[in-house]
Amino acid sequence: MTRPSAAPDTSGSGASDRFATGPDATSDQPDQGHVPMPSAGGGDAARGGGPGLHQPGRPVEADPARHPAPAPDGRRFEQILESLRGHVRDLEFSEGLPGAEEGRALQADVLAQLSDYVLPRVRRPDIPLLIAVAGSTGAGKSTLVNSLVGEQVTTTGVRRPTTNSPVLACNPADVDWFSEASFIPTLPRVRQQGLAMPGKDGMLVLAASEAMPPGVALLDTPDVDSAVAAHHEFAAKFLDAADLWVFVTTSTRYADARVWEFLQVARDRDTSLAVVLSRVPRKGRRQLLDHFGAMLEANGLGNAARFAIPETDQIRGERFTSNVADHIREFLAEVAGEADQRDRVSRRTFVGVIDSFRSRVPELARQVETQIETGRALGAAVDDAFATASRRIDTGLGDGSLLRGSLSARWQEVAASGDLAKSLRMRGKRGRKARSEQAERGQRVASLERAVRDALEALVVSSCERAADQVEQAWRGVTGGARLVVRAQEHPTADLAKRIRKEIAEWQDEIAGMTTASGATKRSVARFVTFDHDIVALVLIIDLLGYERSHSGGGAHAADTSGPSPQRLLKGLFGAQSLRSMGGTARDNLRRRVLGLLAHERVPFDGALASAGIPTEDSAVQLYQATYNLEISR
Incomplete structure (x- = not known):
């Protein structure tokens, strides 16, 4: 499979110049490099957040083109992925022993991405493109989502960091695909028309909106640096199932370790990525963007699309009241509006995930081997102790x-x-x-x-x-x-x-x-x-x-x-x-x-080992073989 080029990127001579900014940016930095789009007119933007992703200037076909499933060799490729998922799913790890915590985390990560992202895209060529908006607490993700959609579909406020009810906005024609039968089936969800109010903790809220173009979904995810640890895992689950990440952080939080943990995952998997730096103050703006841009470059994320949102109080109805987010909306409209571009974005992420299995699955196998070796050492301790007892008795008897x-x-x-x-x-x-x-x-x-x-x-x-x-x-x-x-x-x-x-x-x-x-x-x-x-x-x-x-x-x-x-x-x-x-x-x-x-x-010791859930000797071999089979099938 040939890896496509990155999603549209801004360009410029300096680090700060590579950030596309809205018209509300400070006067010392002209608006440069953002993706040009047909104008939808200024009236809607002035009234409350712009026309949304469904651009009137770009008609949507009655039967919109969807990105084809990027799986080579059809059914054979699916069978190999199913086999890999079966081996990963059947793994056992002994709680507390070396390799257990790391192994279970890798197992859950690989299994979730196979089940929630890879296999659905292999089986169906018409699934909607999922854009996940993720990032730091207080970065304005929900405000940005509402502004991108063009109407309020999610709520903001002080409760957001303490709740765990993400909101997914999509066209009514696509809402069925995000039901339990197709999209992350283990996750409970509730459907709401219009404004999506927060659901119960751990529940996905589906918000059907005519403002969303068919074939595209926008997901407002939990904060990646929430005070609640479970929210991190929840956010990661959605990011694993997304085709494009829009990662939002603030001018005061962009250097946090948790931010870069997620960004480095995107880098390692070659995920289609756009980075938004919000709440950028007027004073010291250039130095701030230079520093953040240098951090992106140093972490191998220099090709990510970059956007900056100035510090502003122009918010009404939980969305921007001006065209602050126009440059981001235009970028996403470009991604969502052209079938070829949409396919390039999804294919890049898909190929990046498949490529990542080259290292992720062997790393999982190494954790399995760690458990196996630990089990052998524990078993050898039993053998040695009772062999010594046997020799001692033999000696004492004669x-x-x-x-x-x-x-x-x-x-x-x-x-x-x-x-x-x-x-x-x-x-x-x-x-x-x-x-x-x-x-x-x-x-x-x-x-x-x-x-x-x-x-x-x-x-x-x-x-x-x-x-x-x-x-x-x-x-x-x-x-x-x-x-x-x-x-x-x-x-x-x-x-x-x-x-x-x-x-x-x-x-x-x-x-x-x-x-x-x-x-x-x-x-x-x-x-x-x-x-x-x-x-x-x-x-x-x-x-x-x-x-x-x-x-x-x-x-x-x-x-x-x-x-x-x-x-x-x-x-x-x-x-x-x-x-x-x-x-x-x-x-x-x-x-x-x-x-x-x-x-x-020795039965109690043998029984304790047998019931400990230590992986079997051939578990690691099966993982290595499944990785090899996946590689040669591409």
Whole structure:
């Protein structure tokens, strides 16, 4: 698509000379450079604001020409834009995390412009040209709109900065197009004939006026620097849907940062733009216009049409009583009256918006990537913490560190009492004395069993708690991560200690079952000896917990060497090969159960991440692909 030239621009040798001014300008500056138009006669202007945009000197065709939709390759281009809008619309951002605020703002911006400006102009070749009058508080936008239309269609006054009810003036033949079905469908609106009184906050007021030429609409927008933040977004929504911006600021507000934020958006999108400096005082006028013109040049807006309105009290009926705004009206009448010129203005803005997607959509994708990377970092913190917990448990289960304290004391009681040897009986020999000793032995064995469970429970619980603390600390170090910590804490897991005891009890039963399996006991022993499988299972657990390692290494984990070695006793019963097999199976079973416990303990963190709304991995790729598809379709 070939970009057309800018809208008609004023010209002159100096910065102040490039401002077209009305006849009320000071005498030191002649009226130069404004677009010449057929005169409509001075009478109407003197009576109250001029003939309006519908110029009697330029007849309007019965079926006025409308600017064609500036979309290349018709249906294919529309499909690509629809695909892009779908990808943008479906994006999710996790609240509070890096990239969320910027991403949502970009998402809303791109989505609104696709829905409210680009796609409507691709689908319909006959939509009215929308001219948005925007700018600073107190700049006289409403007065200017009334003067441009030629009758009062909007109200001015002290309430304007505190209300949020923009007014759109159009010909009655066009009012249907601005209904909810076509124009910004999410925005409520009210239709009024004649003078449009302020509507409810956030409502668009449609003012049908015969003074407006068919095919052109004039929009009085909320103040871009209003004290109400929501008004900024509201104003931006309308500017995103406009073909031409008429930006009005005052001689006292033109340097405000908010003014230049909006003007720079127009520059970046190559929007058709006219700039009006109002309330220009007689004294120091040239210096003021020079400075404002230099700021426009420095900000890349040197080609914008420029107009100046002198400081005046010639206002009646909320519009200028003289031809103060004639130069602006003539400029807009030129834009609105010629189909070719209207098409150039709309096409320039349309192409500028499409061009802007080259940077805006990838920037949106980068914010998506920021969220994805943050999600990966948060997920990695969970993985690292619970992997560390798994390694800690693995180490604690085999290095003998558990064989101290209560567990060590209970083991020594059983080992020193001879209970292990007494649990082995010659077949057929069970005396009265043996039966009487069984009850006492059972108490010591039960104490050992409880000590084993307590030690294993303490190891797993402390490891899980340490992992949870590690995750929470890592998450709180990320912007917005504290919110996810709270979300995880709102869904704690069930009683961990209870589940650990259940898993350990089942594991002990598995080991006892392995000792009873056919062929587990050495044949030479099995013919003569029977034994208590629960006690032998405990002995195997003590051996698996690193008894031999703790004794051979000495040091802090070394225990009393009185009593038989668990491994020597077990080898005598099962043989080395069978013992290795049972030990390996028991370790694997315990590891599987511990991993299940760890997986369950990380569920609140995984759930918090899953419900956080972090974009999916392919979201950014889809945006980049959609940008590429849009580019090659042009």
